[in-house]
Amino acid sequence: MITISDLRKVYRQGDREVIALDGVSLQVPKGSIHGIIGHSGAGKSTLVRCLTLLDRPTSGTVSIVGAELAGAKNSELRTARRRIGMVFQHGNLLDSRTAAGNVAHPLELVRTPKSRTAERVAELLSLVGLEGAENAYPSQLSGGQRQRVGIARALAADPHVLLCDEPTSALDPKTTEEILVLIEDLTRRLQLTVLLITHEMGVVKRICDSVSLLSHGKIVQSGPLGEVAADLDGALSKALLPLPAGAPAADGTVLEILFSGGSASEPVLSGITRRFDMDVNVLAGSVETLAGSEFGRLRVQLEPGADAAGVLNYLRQNRVAVEVAQ
Ligand SMILES: Nc1ncnc2c1ncn2[C@@H]1O[C@H](COP(=O)(O)OP(=O)(O)O)[C@@H](O)[C@H]1O
Ligand SMILES: [Mg+2]
CATH class of the missing domain: 3.40.50.300 (P-loop containing nucleotide triphosphate hydrolases)
Known part of the structure; x- marks a missing residue:
């Protein structure tokens, strides 16, 4: 010790x-x-x-x-x-x-x-x-x-x-x-x-x-690795889960989503698609296993004019960390 x-x-x-x-x-x-x-x-x-x-x-x-x-x-x-x-x-x-x-x-x-x-x-x-x-x-x-x-x-x-x-x-x-x-x-x-x-x-x-x-x-x-990775606002999370840099999207809201533990990317993305009746365009993504848990980071683009605030709420209710990247 x-x-x-x-x-x-x-x-x-x-x-x-x-x-x-x-x-x-x-x-x-x-x-x-x-x-x-x-x-x-x-x-x-x-x-x-x-x-x-x-x-x-x-x-x-x-x-x-x-x-x-x-x-x-x-x-x-x-x-x-x-x-x-x-x-x-x-x-x-x-x-x-x-x-x-x-x-x-x-x-x-x-x-x-x-x-x-x-x-x-x-x-x-x-x-x-x-x-x-x-x-x-x-x-x-x-x-x-x-x-x-x-x-x-x-x-x-x-x-x-x-x-x-x-x-x-x-x-x-x-x-x-x-x-x-x-x-x-x-x-x-x-x-x-x-x-x-x-x-x-x-x-x-x-x-x-x-x-x-x-x-x-x-x-x-x-x-612990799992904890700092799951803290999307912390400096270490982004460094632990790097996303390839991408060109800014032409239009529409771009979100960065962090999944940890049980929540997997597909149900969440298909949840958005169904609930908000819109397409979600995945711009970049990475999945890592840290301290035995799966973490994923995605950069997604919502349709122009989409209800971004609604999507943010929905994701947060599903214990998915999310921030607006653009
Ligand atoms: N013997 C020393 N005398 C004066 N300044 C020092 C000395 N050793 C380190 N520093 C200063 O302390 C800071 C931390 O240095 P250091 O511990 O070597 O950093 P790191 O290993 O992270 O690169 C630096 O600003 C460095 O210039
Ligand atoms: Mg040194």
């Missing part, structure tokens, strides 16, 4: 203040994956650094599995940090050491006996699907294999929490998928609590249970 309360981080640059985190509060339950999405400069890396306490927050608290970190002494911090595994964008491996040597590194730092280290390294490499690659150097491994080594290393000290900062940004789509599946599988099997930083909504959709949108150091929207 990760609990962040009112975290602020202000950097001083000469006589200027940069507010990198402006009152961030967040809870991530054990065994789940929480995505943090935001543009460059939003404060994502600062958040990670404050969580590992590589950076001291200006104010606020961070607690990881009940251990309060923000006020901890340096010795306590070293112990607490071991409970946090870090996965970086480029793996951050030591080039001079083999895959096994990289995974052994954190264990050596805490003076684990050699035989135990060897045993644990073999276990970890097998856990991430890298049996047989023990003696390979990072330069001999693919990007995906390097990231697997990075994940094995992050797990070496049996962390409760995994912080992943853009873990797949340097990978091609197929390797991204493999690494995401691995992170998801490890989270479930080891009951990890994972905070995953990304700028890609595809990553959030693929493995996150919940998501926060960070912007200018503030969390703008946060919640």
Whole structure:
């Protein structure tokens, strides 16, 4: 479990203040994956650094599995940090050491006996699907294999929490998928609590249970994937359910409709057709399964002169989120 309360981080640059985190509060339950999405400069890396306490927050608290970190002494911090595994964008491996040597590194730092280290390294490499690659150097491994080594290393000290900062940004789509599946599988099997930083909504959709949108150091929207997707007015819903851009319709009202849960598009559209005796022209559409529920987004054009207010009412009564796009 990760609990962040009112975290602020202000950097001083000469006589200027940069507010990198402006009152961030967040809870991530054990065994789940929480995505943090935001543009460059939003404060994502600062958040990670404050969580590992590589950076001291200006104010606020961070607690990881009940251990309060923000006020901890340096010795306590070293112990607490071991409970946090870090996965970086480029793996951050030591080039001079083999895959096994990289995974052994954190264990050596805490003076684990050699035989135990060897045993644990073999276990970890097998856990991430890298049996047989023990003696390979990072330069001999693919990007995906390097990231697997990075994940094995992050797990070496049996962390409760995994912080992943853009873990797949340097990978091609197929390797991204493999690494995401691995992170998801490890989270479930080891009951990890994972905070995953990304700028890609595809990553959030693929493995996150919940998501926060960070912007200018503030969390703008946060919640389980299904909930934020179903909130049509929220910033995340549109990003989760992208619609292809379309040329504006020549005439007639254009609506954007969001379906969630049970309501399917056809009954609703045929409902409009029957009830209002008009044709509905579908301009664009997409359907996604998020958190096990189906979501659909449609852009439809009503006949010119149609009773748009009536249609809006009808849709809302049927628990379909709708807004006028034109
Ligand atoms: N060490 C620092 N000193 C001054 N400003 C910083 C420092 N680190 C980050 N910032 C500023 O804090 C803001 C958030 O940065 P960062 O956390 O790196 O964003 P992100 O990872 O989302 O791109 C930016 O405006 C950045 O310029
Ligand atoms: Mg960053």
